[in-house]
Amino acid sequence: MALAATPPVKIRLRGVSKSFSGKVVLDALDLDVFEGESVVVLGGSGTGKSVLLKHMIGLIRPDAGTIEVDGVELGSLSNLELTGFRRRFGMAFQEGALFDSMTVWDNVAFPLRRAKWDRARVAERVSACLEMVHLEGAEHKMPSELSGGMRRRVGFARAIALEPKILLFDEPNTGLDPVIKAVIDELIVELQEKMNSTAVTITHDLNSAYRIADRMALLFRGKIVAYAPPEEFRELDDARVQQFLRGLPSGPLSD
Amino acid sequence: MRPAFLEPFLLEVGRFFQILGRVLAWTPRPPYDWRELLRQMLRVGVDSVPVVLLTSLFTGMVMALQTFSTLKRVNAEGFVGTLVALSMVRELSPVISSLLIAGRCGSAMGAELGTMRVTEQIDALEVLATDPVHYLVVPRVWATVVTLPMLIVLADVIGIVGGYLISVLYFGANPVTYMENTFRFMDADDVTSGLIKAAVFGLIVAVVGCQKGYFTRGGAEGVGRSTTRAVVLASIAILISDFFLTKILY
Numbered sequence: 001m002a003l004a005a006t007p008p009v010k011i012r013l014r015g016v017s018k019s020f021s022g023k024v025v026l027d028a029l030d031l032d033v034f035e036g037e038s039v040v041v042l043g044g045s046g047t048g049k050s051v052l053l054k055h056m057i058g059l060i061r062p063d064a065g066t067i068e069v070d071g072v073e074l075g076s077l078s079n080l081e082l083t084g085f086r087r088r089f090g091m092a093f094q095e096g097a098l099f100d101s102m103t104v105w106d107n108v109a110f111p112l113r114r115a116k117w118d119r120a121r122v123a124e125r126v127s128a129c130l131e132m133v134h135l136e137g138a139e140h141k142m143p144s145e146l147s148g149g150m151r152r153r154v155g156f157a158r159a160i161a162l163e164p165k166i167l168l169f170d171e172p173n174t175g176l177d178p179v180i181k182a183v184i185d186e187l188i189v190e191l192q193e194k195m196n197s198t199a200v201t202i203t204h205d206l207n208s209a210y211r212i213a214d215r216m217a218l219l220f221r222g223k224i225v226a227y228a229p230p231e232e233f234r235e236l237d238d239a240r241v242q243q244f245l246r247g248l249p250s251g252p253l254s255d
Numbered sequence: 256m257r258p259a260f261l262e263p264f265l266l267e268v269g270r271f272f273q274i275l276g277r278v279l280a281w282t283p284r285p286p287y288d289w290r291e292l293l294r295q296m297l298r299v300g301v302d303s304v305p306v307v308l309l310t311s312l313f314t315g316m317v318m319a320l321q322t323f324s325t326l327k328r329v330n331a332e333g334f335v336g337t338l339v340a341l342s343m344v345r346e347l348s349p350v351i352s353s354l355l356i357a358g359r360c361g362s363a364m365g366a367e368l369g370t371m372r373v374t375e376q377i378d379a380l381e382v383l384a385t386d387p388v389h390y391l392v393v394p395r396v397w398a399t400v401v402t403l404p405m406l407i408v409l410a411d412v413i414g415i416v417g418g419y420l421i422s423v424l425y426f427g428a429n430p431v432t433y434m435e436n437t438f439r440f441m442d443a444d445d446v447t448s449g450l451i452k453a454a455v456f457g458l459i460v461a462v463v464g465c466q467k468g469y470f471t472r473g474g475a476e477g478v479g480r481s482t483t484r485a486v487v488l489a490s491i492a493i494l495i496s497d498f499f500l501t502k503i504l505y
Contacts, residue, residue, distance in 0.1 A: 054378070059378055059381055079386075083381070083384050084384060086381070086382055086383075086384045087384050090382075091379075091382040094375065097375035097376050097378065098379075099376055099379070100374075100376070110383060111384065114286075114384060115384070116286075158383070159382075
């Protein structure tokens with residue numbers, strides 16, 4: 001959590017805009033994610049948090065603006081180059097997005113096989129990844145047999161298989177009970193620290209955010225309106241931040 | 256004034272060629288997923304055999320019933336075999352079987368890829384450095400293009416058998432002359448043109464099915480919509496392209 005000397009920027013978004021059929025979702029958004037930090041992006045439902053995350057990994061291309069990862073502008077990459085570039089990322093999806101035709105083991109092995117690892121190394125790595133998310137013994141289950149929390153943990157295991165330097169978590173604990181939520185949060189911190197990677201997590205859960213974040217950001221009307229370490233974020237003199245933190249029904253966020 | 260249907264129509268056509276182009280671009284690139292190709296061929300081919308057999312048997316039988324009574328009026332009932340065989344091989348087998356495959360497999364592709372889209376499995380593929388068109392669409396398209404003509408060969412034979420059964424057993428035609436007339440006027444071109452049609456229809460069914468699935472939006476309802484539209488669109492495209500193919504091939 002040392003934030004003294006500013007580390008280099010890992011992900012840099014500048015003037016990123018995106019609309020879907022006329023509705024503006026991101027509006028000239030700027031954001032810097034520093035290397036080795038864990039950033040949590042907060043925001044109400046439907047404010048475009050997932051859209052923001054998908055921009056970072058090039059799943060969605062912006063209408064305007066630039067996204068740089070490790071100094072490489074994503075817009076300058078062809079689709080094929082982008083496909084390879086994505087090996088730097090691990091992304092965990094909202095509901096896990098496991099391939100439902102494959103067992104847990106095959107899901108985690110998928111990225112390794114695609115990267116042409118040999119059989120023995122794949123087996124070793126899959127076991128290690130499942131151990132990291134505390135799911136030893138579930139190898140041969142199908143995704144449909146898993147609980148929501150387990151599915152997400154398998155999603156994590158799959159995301160970290162290739163030891164990516166950037167981890168993206170899309171609403172990792174939405175819809176889980178408070179205990180499982182805490183377990184998932186702990187896991188995110190653990191994975192990020194163990195792998196010494198940069199992490200961006202999307203959530204609207206404040207407790208989670210405080211547990212995970214080195215820095216917190218608030219997304220509102222397509223812009224990052226506040227961006228600070230948790231202790232500072234809590235004290236920010238911004239009506240929108242305070243309304244979100246206190247969960248008030250009326251205020252600038254709901255007007 | 257632009258007619259209201261023009262925009263969605265052009266959108267679908269554009270997407271069709273976008274997917275087709277990506278399939279062609281990705282096909283030569285490794286890794287080659289032979290197991291998935293084989294799996295899809297079994298699904299499109301082997302699993303469709305019973306329904307294709309049943310349909311072409313009855314189509315052949317109906318053709319014989321219809322043409323016999325018509326040709327009898329002009330004292331040409333000897334040519335029933337010729338007419339049944341040529342109609343089956345050139346037209347009815349490829350078109351009817353392809354429509355069935357559109358209903359069986361095109362819809363399944365739309366539903367499968369559609370579900371993968373709305374549950375973010377397609378995004379997950381992309382994130383895992385795997386092009387979804389390469390991984391999902393390429394094997395489905397080639398499996399259908401290769402397998403459908405094989406099914407048509409089967410359908411041709413069974414259709415001719417159906418016509419034979421009705422003519423010989425029901426109308427009492429001479430079995431030897433019937434078989435003679437069946438093959439006397441048939442060229443290899445008649446068969447191959449039917450198979451070319453089948454391959455093109457296979458391409459249409461698979462690309463349209465995958466395209467509707469790939470571009471699915473809006474949850475379970477969206478998947479339902481994609482599934483239905485995959486069948487409707489593929490069927491219309493088959494019937495329209497059949498006209499132009501027939502025009503080109505003869």
